Amino acid sequence: MGKTLQDRCIAAGLKMTGQRKVIISVLENSDNHLSVEMVYERAKAEDSSISLATVYRTMNLLDELDLVIRHDFNESFSRYDVNIDDHYHLIDTETSEVVEFENSEVEAIVRKVAAELGYDLVDHRLEVYGHKKKA
Amino acid sequence: MGKTLQDRCIAAGLKMTGQRKVIISVLENSDNHLSVEMVYERAKAEDSSISLATVYRTMNLLDELDLVIRHDFNESFSRYDVNIDDHYHLIDTETSEVVEFENSEVEAIVRKVAAELGYDLVDHRLEVYGHKKKA
DNA sequence: ATACATGCAAATAATTTGCTCTCAG
DNA sequence: CTGAGAGCAAATTATTTGCATGTAT
Numbered sequence: 001m002g003k004t005l006q007d008r009c010i011a012a013g014l015k016m017t018g019q020r021k022v023i024i025s026v027l028e029n030s031d032n033h034l035s036v037e038m039v040y041e042r043a044k045a046e047d048s049s050i051s052l053a054t055v056y057r058t059m060n061l062l063d064e065l066d067l068v069i070r071h072d073f074n075e076s077f078s079r080y081d082v083n084i085d086d087h088y089h090l091i092d093t094e095t096s097e098v099v100e101f102e103n104s105e106v107e108a109i110v111r112k113v114a115a116e117l118g119y120d121l122v123d124h125r126l127e128v129y130g131h132k133k134k135a
Numbered sequence: 136m137g138k139t140l141q142d143r144c145i146a147a148g149l150k151m152t153g154q155r156k157v158i159i160s161v162l163e164n165s166d167n168h169l170s171v172e173m174v175y176e177r178a179k180a181e182d183s184s185i186s187l188a189t190v191y192r193t194m195n196l197l198d199e200l201d202l203v204i205r206h207d208f209n210e211s212f213s214r215y216d217v218n219i220d221d222h223y224h225l226i227d228t229e230t231s232e233v234v235e236f237e238n239s240e241v242e243a244i245v246r247k248v249a250a251e252l253g254y255d256l257v258d259h260r261l262e263v264y265g266h267k268k269k270a
Numbered sequence: 271a272t273a274c275a276t277g278c279a280a281a282t283a284a285t286t287t288g289c290t291c292t293c294a295g
Numbered sequence: 296c297t298g299a300g301a302g303c304a305a306a307t308t309a310t311t312t313g314c315a316t317g318t319a320t
Contacts, residue, residue: 015273015274015275015318015319015320016319016320017274017275017276017318017319018318018319019275019276020275036309036310037309049276049277050276050277051276051277051278052277052310053276053277053278053279053310053311053312054275054276054277056309056310056311057275057276057311058275060310060311072207072209074205074207076285076308076309077308077309077310078309078310090248090249090252090254092254093257093258099252101248101252103244103248105240105244106241106244106261109238109240109241109244110261110263113225113236113238113263114225114263114265117225117234117236118267118268119225119227119263119265119266119267119268120265120266120267120268120269121263121264121265122228122264122265122266123228123263123264123265124261124262124263124264125260125261125262126241126245126259126260126261126262127259127260127261128245128248128249128254128256128258128259129256129257129258129259130249130254130255130256130257130258131254131255131257132253132254132255133253133254133255134255150293150294150295150298150299150300151294151295152293152294152299152300152301153293153294154300154301155300171284171285172284184301184302185301185302186301186302186303187285187302188285188286188287188301188302188303188304189300189301189302191284191285191286192286192300192301193300195285195286211283211284211310212283212284212285213284213285
């Protein structure tokens with residue numbers, strides 16, 4: 001039984017305000033890769049008093065606690081993943097759709113490369129850009 | 136003899152203004168991963184009349200022509216690589232130093248993954264974050 | 271009670287753009 | 296000569312922050 005995001009927030013000692021509950025429920029009930037603007041739109045639909053600043057502050061907070069992961073694909077804004085399992089992203093260059101995939105070989109390679117260069121691995125990201133095969 | 140960046144710009148039909156020559160020489164005589172601000176500072180040292188807007192416009196132009204590659208590491212601004220060979224980046228999380236490395240296995244894996252997901256590969260990037268091994 | 275959150279509006283920071291003038295081809 | 300490029304300053308966009316007020320614990 002994985003803990004819910006809300007559980008983790010409580011475990012992290014976060015004050016569970018009404019706004020945070022709404023934002024967290026948006027995150028839990030959406031596909032990944034939401035932008036702040038998207039979170040804001042959906043949260044506002046549940047509670048019209050929520051401000052954009054609060055969404056930004058909340059996303060930053062969750063990011064610092066590693067409860068979400070901030071990503072910069074090649075866009076002018078950030079998107080956020082609701083944490084959990086490691087995975088990589090394939091971004092459709094024509095539609096901006098984001099597909100997740102896993103691959104166990106990559107991590108092994110990355111670990112080896114970092115070691116060879118004399119570094120301790122902290123994190124890594126692999127992004128693949130492509131478009132759907134035609135016909 | 137690889138063509139110089141200047142050669143490629145001319146080949147691409149770019150008007151070689153004084154400002155562009157300076158910017159290009161800065162790019163050719165610096166380490167990779169420059170930010171616009173860094174390019175601007177160095178270009179200004181050669182020709183104090185160069186404006187930041189021109190540097191932005193030039194970098195965008197070079198990026199569109201694939202003569203440089205724009206990167207968003209986890210910073211608030213972009214950095215640019217002077218094209219040429221494919222490589223990946225290891226970013227030192229403590230110093231922001233960027234180390235380039237190559238790895239032939241990754242591309243094969245990426246190509247395979249894209250194909251399996253039904254995509255034509257356009258591009259891919261791998262970024263590794265770490266810090267120097269202590270003692 | 272009280273420290274921490276929120277809303278709002280103003281402030282930043284990076285990047286882009288309108289406009290007029292200049293210059294490379 | 297002429298259209299693409301440059302400088303400057305104002306505009307945009309994403310994100311952050313100061314401050315007065317509200318609220319979870």
